[in-house]
Every structure is written in structure tokens, then in C-alpha cells.
Amino acid sequence: xxxxxxxxxxxxxxxxxxxxxxxxxxxxxxxxxxxxxxxxxxxxxxxxxxxxxxxxxxxxxxxxxxxxxxxxxxxxxxxxxxxxxxxxxxxxxxxxxxxxxxxxxxxxxxxxxxxxxxxxxxxxxxxxxxxxxxxxxxxxxxxxxxxxxxxxxxxxxxxxxxxxxxxxxxxxxxxxxxxxxxxxxxxxxxxxxxxxxxxxxxxxxxxxx
Amino acid sequence: xxxxxxxxxxxxxxxxxxxxxxxxxxxxxxxxxxxxxxxxxxxxxxxxxxxxxxxxxxxxxxxxxxxxxxxxxxxxxxxxxxxxxxxxxxxxxxxxxxxxxxxxxxxxxxxxxxxxxxxxxxxxxxxxxxxxxxxxxxxxxxxxxxxxxxxxxxxxxxxxxxxxxxxxxxxxxxxxxxxxxxxxxxxxxxxxxxxxxxxxxxxxxxxxxxxxxxxxxxxxxxxxxxxxxxxxxxxxxxxxxxxxxxxxxxxxxxxxxxxxxxxxxxxxxxxxxxxxxxxxxxxxxxxxxxxxxxxxxxxxxxxxxxxxxxxxxxxxxxxxxxxxxxxxxxxxxxxxxxxxxxxxxxxxxxxxxxxxxxxxxxxxxxxxxxxxxxxxxxxxxxxxxxxxx
Numbered sequence: 149x150x151x152x153x154x155x156x157x158x159x160x161x162x163x164x165x166x167x168x169x170x171x172x173x174x175x176x177x178x179x180x181x182x183x184x185x186x187x188x189x190x191x192x193x194x195x196x197x198x199x200x201x202x203x204x205x206x207x208x209x210x211x212x213x214x215x216x217x218x219x220x221x222x223x224x225x226x227x228x229x230x231x232x233x234x235x236x237x238x239x240x241x242x243x244x245x246x247x248x249x250x251x252x253x254x255x256x257x258x259x260x261x262x263x264x265x266x267x268x269x270x271x272x273x274x275x276x277x278x279x280x281x282x283x284x285x286x287x288x289x290x291x292x293x294x295x296x297x298x299x300x301x302x303x304x305x306x307x308x309x310x311x312x313x314x315x316x317x318x319x320x321x322x323x324x325x326x327x328x329x330x331x332x333x334x335x336x337x338x339x340x341x342x343x344x345x346x347x348x349x350x351x352x353x354x355x356x357x
Numbered sequence: 358x359x360x361x362x363x364x365x366x367x368x369x370x371x372x373x374x375x376x377x378x379x380x381x382x383x384x385x386x387x388x389x390x391x392x393x394x395x396x397x398x399x400x401x402x403x404x405x406x407x408x409x410x411x412x413x414x415x416x417x418x419x420x421x422x423x424x425x426x427x428x429x430x431x432x433x434x435x436x437x438x439x440x441x442x443x444x445x446x447x448x449x450x451x452x453x454x455x456x457x458x459x460x461x462x463x464x465x466x467x468x469x470x471x472x473x474x475x476x477x478x479x480x481x482x483x484x485x486x487x488x489x490x491x492x493x494x495x496x497x498x499x500x501x502x503x504x505x506x507x508x509x510x511x512x513x514x515x516x517x518x519x520x521x522x523x524x525x526x527x528x529x530x531x532x533x534x535x536x537x538x539x540x541x542x543x544x545x546x547x548x549x550x551x552x553x554x555x556x557x558x559x560x561x562x563x564x565x566x567x568x569x570x571x572x573x574x575x576x577x578x579x580x581x582x583x584x585x586x587x588x589x590x591x592x593x594x595x596x597x598x599x600x601x602x603x604x605x606x607x608x609x610x611x612x613x614x615x616x617x618x619x620x621x622x623x624x625x626x627x628x629x630x631x632x633x634x635x636x637x638x639x640x641x642x643x644x645x646x647x648x649x650x651x652x653x654x655x656x657x658x659x660x661x662x663x664x665x666x667x668x669x670x671x672x673x674x675x676x677x678x679x680x681x682x683x684x685x686x687x688x689x690x691x692x693x694x695x696x697x698x699x700x701x702x703x704x705x706x707x708x709x710x711x712x713x714x715x716x717x718x719x720x721x722x723x724x725x726x727x728x729x730x731x732x733x734x735x736x737x738x739x740x741x742x743x744x745x746x
Contacts, residue, residue, distance in 0.1 A: 321505075321548075328508065332545035341519060 151277060160281045163289040170293040170343070171350040175261040179253050180294055181339040187310050189249045190298030192239065194291025196254060200231045201263055202283035208271040209279035215272075224267045225258065232257050262286055297342050305333030361393060383478040387485030412527070415678075416490040418621045422614035423494050423673065426604035427463075431455030433597055433606055434502050437557045459603055462497035465506045469513045470496075477522050488527030488534070488679075489517065495535035495673060498604025499666065499714075500542065501555040508549060512541045532721045533680045536714055543714065551579070551710060556600035576601050577664040578703065581653040582710035587660075594663040605669040615672045624676035627688040632671035635696025636662055643704050653704040661700060670699070670713035675720075682724045684731040691727055695720045 169175045176197075183193045207227050208215075215223050236254045239247035247254065257263065266286050271279040302308060307315035307329050319327040332338045372378050372385040435451030435458075446454075470489045478485040496513055520537035521530045543550045556576060577587045577594065589599045597607025605611075618624035640658030647654025662668065675681060675695050682691035695716045702712025709715060 326505065326507065328505075328546050328549065330545045331547055332541065335544065337544075 156281055159278055160285045163285040168289045169262045169286050170290055171347050176290055181336040183250055183253050184294055184298040184301055184339055185334045186302045187298040189246050190294040192246045194294045196235050197290050198287025200235055200257055201266055201287040202280055204228045204231050205266055205271040205279035205283035206276045208267050209276045212272050228258050228263055262290055296346055297339055300342050301333045304330050383485050384475055413487050415623050416487050418623045419491045420494050422617040425610040425613040426498055429607045429610040430603035431459045434458050437600055441557045461506055465510050466496040466513050467493040469510045470517050473517045486527035492534040496538050499539050499602050501602055503555040504549050508546055512538045515541050528679055532718055533674055533677050536674055536718055539714055578710040582707045584652045605666040608663050608668050611668045611672050625688050628676045628681055628692040629671055631689045631692030632675050632696040635693035636700050639697045639700035665711045666713040670717055674717050680721045682727045684728045687727040687731045691720055691724055
């Protein structure tokens with residue numbers, strides 16, 4: 149089978165849209181609520197999950213025939229934990245402030261349902277290249293939703309994007325304007341409502357046949 | 358009935374299937390049934406009890422019961438204003454000032470809420486439900502006078518969509534819509550909803566937006582939350598001439614509303630009474646055993662019941678037939694716990710000066726559980742009776 153066959157294309161595009169891990173399977177909600185109050189940590193988190201899912205998928209897929217079935221969860225956890233530790237340290241070394249913002253949620257990627265789900269459902273049955281594509285696609289599908297939620301929350305909650313002020317400060321009420329930033333947008337409760345709206349929109353566009 | 362005949366013959370067909378304005382069917386239907394009693398009633402067979410009461414009539418009674426609060430709120434807004442700027446003014450001037458300040462809020466709340474209801478009814482092809490008649494009146498009464506109109510519009514829209522329509526519309530909502538609006542305002546724009554700058558309108562009326570540099574005036578609960586002695590005297594907390602949300606200050610006006618609600622049988626006296634009992638009991642406990650240094654704990658229990666939104670919440674929010682417990686025994690439990698939790702939040706959490714909103718919303722989620730327990734215990738009781746026999 150060629151590297152970019154039709155089946156592999158489907159493996160790659162599915163999680164981005166019709167089989168999106170957050171919007172359709174509703175997995176990984178916890179971190180999606182916790183890290184999306186600003187756009188920058190949301191993107192970093194999305195990329196971290198993409199990298200970890202892709203490489204843990206590849207590793208598990210490579211050793212899938214040697215893993216004894218009864219201890220496979222532990223093996224998966226060891227692989228994921230190793231990758232999470234590596235990513236966490238890289239973040240600390242190169243983007244320290246973001247890693248402080250993300251705090252425990254990088255470590256908690258270990259418990260992200262998307263990862264275990266892909267390892268169990270895909271990597272254990274498929275070859276390394278397909279598993280790699282699947283991991284990348286699921287990570288990106290997760291990241292897309294995070295970016296959408298993070299965009300709305302940062303824009304309406306802090307009036308900025310990537311930390312840059314978008315809404316002119318003269319419009320704010322403390323400077324004599326009319327506008328006020330919505331404090332609830334910075335709370336996880338509002339992230340849940342926005343996420344619900346995203347899912348609502350997604351399902352209205354892609355009606356089940 | 359010339360007009361009705363004319364409407365029936367000439368205007369109604371245009372809104373029916375095949376007519377010119379078919380897509381506006383539910384709008385027409387809404388106005389039509391609001392103005393005229395519907396023609397179709399259940400047939401005189403079977404076990405129906407015929408009663409003229411329907412949800413439109415219930416809603417209308419609640420709105421009538423809210424009018425004393427609204428009118429007094431308008432007067433109080435004017436009174437606080439002239440008091441703050443140190444001018445003397447007659448009764449009419451004060452009332453007129455308040456009218457101009459409050460009316461835009463009522464209009465905005467109704468326009469946004471009903472607008473969304475109309476659109477959704479049109480979209481789903483359903484009849485327009487009348488639930489928002491009450492919520493639209495409650496919303497302006499539970500916000501501070503300086504709350505800007507656009508914020509009220511945003512909060513109303515969010516509450517109608519996310520607290521009501523997603524649950525299936527009027528009668529299906531879990532949470533009281535007006536309180537969700539207030540909760541959204543409270544958590545989203547805390548600077549506009551609490552503190553001591555928002556309660557008195559210091560400027561001359563500016564109909565477009567709320568005024569920013571308000572006059573400092575703390576509510577009794579604001580003072581308690583800051584652990585300071587209350588400056589408003591007890592008589593003023595009863596008459597309502599004190600700073601506070603527009604409709605919630607006057608115990609007298611709320612009592613008139615309560616009498617209307619109870620006399621017409623719209624609200625349950627069980628819920629109302631048990632809220633006061635719960636609140637009083639909790640406050641007495643705090644009076645007796647609360648820490649000496651906590652001003653809210655040492656605040657006399659009878660005054661706890663007259664300040665803030667306690668009365669307003671007990672009479673108009675806790676008794677909401679949709680979101681409160683429906684079993685008769687459940688109503689006692691439901692009301693009692695609202696009273697307890699409201700005082701608990703007031704006293705123990707200085708971050709929330711007023712606990713009534715949170716207490717009612719919290720108990721709204723437990724109302725189905727309370728009902729379930731009451732129904733289940735009744736079933737068990739009867740099952741045991743059968744076993745014994």
C-alpha cells in the first residue's frame with residue numbers, strides 16, 4: 149500500500165472533521181476547558197498533544213505484536229508518560245512562561261482520553277505509518293477546537309489575541325468608553341458553553357444521514 | 358365583536374397555510390391568543406375539568422404582582438438620585454426621574470427576550486410561548502440602576518438561549534431564566550453588578566447608556582460583606598428607601614405582590630413560608646453561635662430577612678412553578694433549603710454579598726431530586742401498606 153493512498157487519506161481527514169475527537173467523540177474535554185482562556189497556551193497544548201499522540205502511536209504500533217495483551221495498558225502508559233515528560237521539559241526549556249500557564253495540564257496529557265483511545269483503537273491494529281497519520285490527525289483535530297475556543301475566549305474575555313490588545317483601550321468603560329470585557333469568558337464554565345456551541349454548529353453542518 | 362369578526366375573516370387566512378404571511382404564523386397566533394380567548398377547548402367528554410386559567414393568565418397575574426415593586430423601584434431610583442446630589446425634589450419629579458431611568462431597561466429586556474422567542478418559535482414552527490412575559494419583567498428589577506443596557510441585552514439573550522430554549526422552551530427549563538441572567542451578569546461584569554458605585558444614578562438621565570462615575574452608596578449587604586456595621590436603619594429596609602437592585606428594596610411593595618400571588622393561587626404559600634423559616638432559622642443560629650468578628654453573622658435575624666434580595670427572591674423567584682419542586686411536601690424542603698443556603702452564603706462567603714441568587718439556582722438543580730424522593734417515599738409507604746394487608 150502506498151504512503152498516500154486513499155485509505156490513508158481517510159485516516160488523516162476523518163479526525164479533522166467528521167470524526168473529530170472533541171466535537172464528535174467528546175473526548176479530552178477537561179483540558180480543552182482548562183487551557184483555552186488564551187490563544188497561546190491553547191496552541192501550545194494542541195501541538196504538544198499532536199506530537200505525543202503521533203509518536204506514542206508510532207511506538208506502540210511498532211511493538212504491538214510483542215506486547216502481551218494483559219499488560220498492554222501499562223505498556224501504553226509507560227510510553228505516553230515518557231513522551232509527556234520529554235515534551236514537558238522541552239516546554240520548560242524553550243517557552244517557560246507558557247509552560248507555567250499550562251501548569252499541571254501538560255502532565256495530565258497522560259490521562260487524556262484521546263491518547264489512550266487512539267492507542268487502543270488504532271495503533272494496536274495498524275502499521276506505524278497509518279498510526280502516525282492517525283495520531284497527527286487526531287492531535288490536530290483536538291488543536292483546531294482548542295484554537296476556536298481559545299480565540300473566542302481571549303477576544304471576549306481579555307479583549308486581546310496572542311496577548312496583543314485588539315479592542316482599543318479607549319472603548320473600555322474605565323477609560324470612558326462603553327465596552328466591558330466579559331469576566332465569565334475567562335472561567336472554565338463559559339468554555340463549556342462555547343464548546344457546546346462549537347459542537348452544535350458542527351453537528352448542524354454535518355447532519356447524520 | 359366587529360373587530361374580531363373582521364380579523365377572523367380577513368386577516369387570519371393570510372397567516373394560515375397557503376396565505377401570504379404563512380411564515381409569520383406563530384407571531385400572529387401569539388398576538389391572537391393573547392388578545393382573544395382561544396376558540397378550541399377540550400370537548401365535554403371524559404374527565405376534564407374546565408378552568409379558565411392558562412399559562413397566559415398565570416403570567417399576567419405575576420406581572421401584575423410585580424407592578425408595585427416596579428413602581429416603587431422607579432420612585433426609589435429618583436429618591437436615591439436626588440438624595441445623592443443633595444437637591445430636594447417633589448414626589449413626581451423623583452418618580453419621573455426613576456421612570457426614565459428604569460423604563461429603557463424594561464424595554465430592552467422585553468425586546469431582546471421576546472425577539473429571540475419569536476425567532477425560535479418561527480424557526481421551529483411552534484406557537485409562541487408566553488414564559489418570557491414574567492422573566493422580562495423580573496430581569497430589570499434585579500439589576501442595579503447603573504447597569505448598562507447593552508450588558509442587559511447580552512445577558513438576556515444568553516439566558517434565554519442557554520437556560521431556556523436549549524432545554525426545550527417555556528416550562529422545560531431547569532433554572533429560573535431571570536436568575537440565570539443575573540448570574541451571568543454577576544460573573545461576567547462584576548464591576549457593574551456589585552460594589553458601592555452602581556446603586557445610585559448620579560447623573561442626569563442619559564437614555565443610551567448607563568452612567569459610569571456613579572455615586573458611592575453601599576447596600577446593607579455590601580457593608581456586611583466588608584465587615585462593617587450597617588448604616589441603613591431597620592425602617593428604611595422595610596419601606597425600601599435604600600440603595601439596592603431596582604425592585605428588591607421595598608418589603609412593603611413585595612408584600613403587596615405576595616398577597617396578589619397568594620390570593621390568585623399562582624404561587625405556593627408553602628414555598629414562600631418555608632424560605633422565610635429557613636432563612637430565619639439559619640440567621641438565628643448564626644446570631645447565637647456565629648463568630649463575634651463577623652458582622653454578617655451578628656446581623657439580627659429579622660433584618661437579614663428584610664435586606665437584599667431575600668424577600669424578592671422568596672416571593673417571585675423561589676415560587677416559580679417551573680423550576681421549583683412540584684410535590685407538596687417537596688415545596689417545604691425546597692423553600693427551607695433556599696432560605697438556609699442564602700443566609701449561609703451571605704454570612705460565610707464575603708465574596709458574595711447576596712446569597713439569594715446562588716441559593717435559588719442551587720436548589721433549582723436539586724428540585725427534581727427532592728420531588729423524586731418525595732414520590733419514592735410515597736410509593737414505598739403504599740407498597741408497605743399493601744404488604745401488611
